Amino acid sequence: MRDEPILKISSLDKFRGKTQVLHGIDLELYAGERLALLGHNGAGKSTLIKSVLGLINAEGGTISICGARPGTGAARVATAFLPEAVSFHPALTGFEQLKTFARLSGEKPDIAALLQRVGLGEAMHRRIGAYSKGMRQRLGLAQVLLGRPKLALLDEPTSGLDPISRQDLYAIIDELAAQGTAVLIASHALTEVEARTDRIAIMRKGSKVADDTLAGLSAQAGLPVKLRLRASGDQADRIALETGGRRINGASVEILCTPQDKMAELRRIAALGDAVVDIDMVPPRLDDLYRHYSNEELN
Numbered sequence: 001m002r003d004e005p006i007l008k009i010s011s012l013d014k015f016r017g018k019t020q021v022l023h024g025i026d027l028e029l030y031a032g033e034r035l036a037l038l039g040h041n042g043a044g045k046s047t048l049i050k051s052v053l054g055l056i057n058a059e060g061g062t063i064s065i066c067g068a069r070p071g072t073g074a075a076r077v078a079t080a081f082l083p084e085a086v087s088f089h090p091a092l093t094g095f096e097q098l099k100t101f102a103r104l105s106g107e108k109p110d111i112a113a114l115l116q117r118v119g120l121g122e123a124m125h126r127r128i129g130a131y132s133k134g135m136r137q138r139l140g141l142a143q144v145l146l147g148r149p150k151l152a153l154l155d156e157p158t159s160g161l162d163p164i165s166r167q168d169l170y171a172i173i174d175e176l177a178a179q180g181t182a183v184l185i186a187s188h189a190l191t192e193v194e195a196r197t198d199r200i201a202i203m204r205k206g207s208k209v210a211d212d213t214l215a216g217l218s219a220q221a222g223l224p225v226k227l228r229l230r231a232s233g234d235q236a237d238r239i240a241l242e243t244g245g246r247r248i249n250g251a252s253v254e255i256l257c258t259p260q261d262k263m264a265e266l267r268r269i270a271a272l273g274d275a276v277v278d279i280d281m282v283p284p285r286l287d288d289l290y291r292h293y294s295n296e297e298l299n
């Protein structure tokens with residue numbers, strides 16, 4: 001049987017004035033799991049995170065962090081948070097900031113090594129006031145790593161990072177998950193989370209509209225899989241005709257089919273024998289799925 005979740009959110013409702021901004025959210029997150037929480041701006045991702053942190057009170061539902069309520073001492077010890085815009089005292093150096101943080105949290109880490117780890121080795125003795133947004137994010141990540149939290153909440157951690165530092169970021173997220181931390185990554189940028197998370201939850205106007213693995217979401221959405229065939233010699237036209245596919249550049253034919261029909265389609269293609277020299281299968285991308293789940297009109 002699976003262990004208890006690190007984070008368990010049940011039927012969470014939140015109002016801002018008369019507007020309901022969270023609608024009965026249920027969400028569970030387990031040790032070592034990496035969850036992408038996706039949604040357009042205003043979907044409610046930050047509100048959900050602030051509720052988990054106990055920074056705001058929800059009007060309905062419950063949240064448990066390792067069995068503790070948000071904002072309690074036990075929940076705070078278990079949780080690390082990387083806010084959307086990380087702010088530190090500008091006069092401190094990165095090294096000083098981490099040292100102060102380590103003292104407060106009772107840890108005795110190798111601070112220089114930690115700063116090296118997040119790519120701030122060169123800059124660690126410079127004032128934070130001179131750091132770029134990406135560098136402040138890295139310093140924030142160093143703090144998250146230092147705390148060895150049970151739960152890490154990262155709100156738009158890639159905003160302000162260039163593509164290479166995104167790779168660094170995801171390497172650090174993997175490291176957190178490998179040490180058993182449950183990691184929630186809120187993001188409105190999609191493509192980068194595709195390969196990097198275990199599960200994807202999608203929010204739309206305060207409701208959770210999807211929550212599954214990428215493969216699971218694909219199957220539920222029923223979006224077409226693309227089969228791309230390369231024909232031998234001058235067979236492309238004939239193959240397109242026989243399969244109902246579309247001729248694309250050179251000797252290729254593209255067929256769209258539902259996930260359910262995929263195996264039958266593959267068998268039909270195999271029966272074409274030597275006329276087909278190669279085949280690529282292109283599953284729907286997270287972009288397509290995201291569009292499907294975040295925009296579709298729900299009853």
Ligand SMILES: Nc1ncnc2c1ncn2[C@@H]1O[C@H](COP(=O)(O)OP(=O)(O)O)[C@@H](O)[C@H]1O
Nearest residue numbers: 016017021039040041042043044045046047048
């Ligand atoms: N401090 C606030 N006061 C009033 N409304 C807010 C506040 N913060 C967020 N909201 C509203 O709550 C909704 C969800 O916002 P938010 O959680 O920030 O979304 P996301 O992080 O997904 O972009 C939006 O409609 C937003 O306008």
Ligand SMILES: [Mg+2]
Nearest residue numbers: 045046047084
């Ligand atoms: Mg937000």
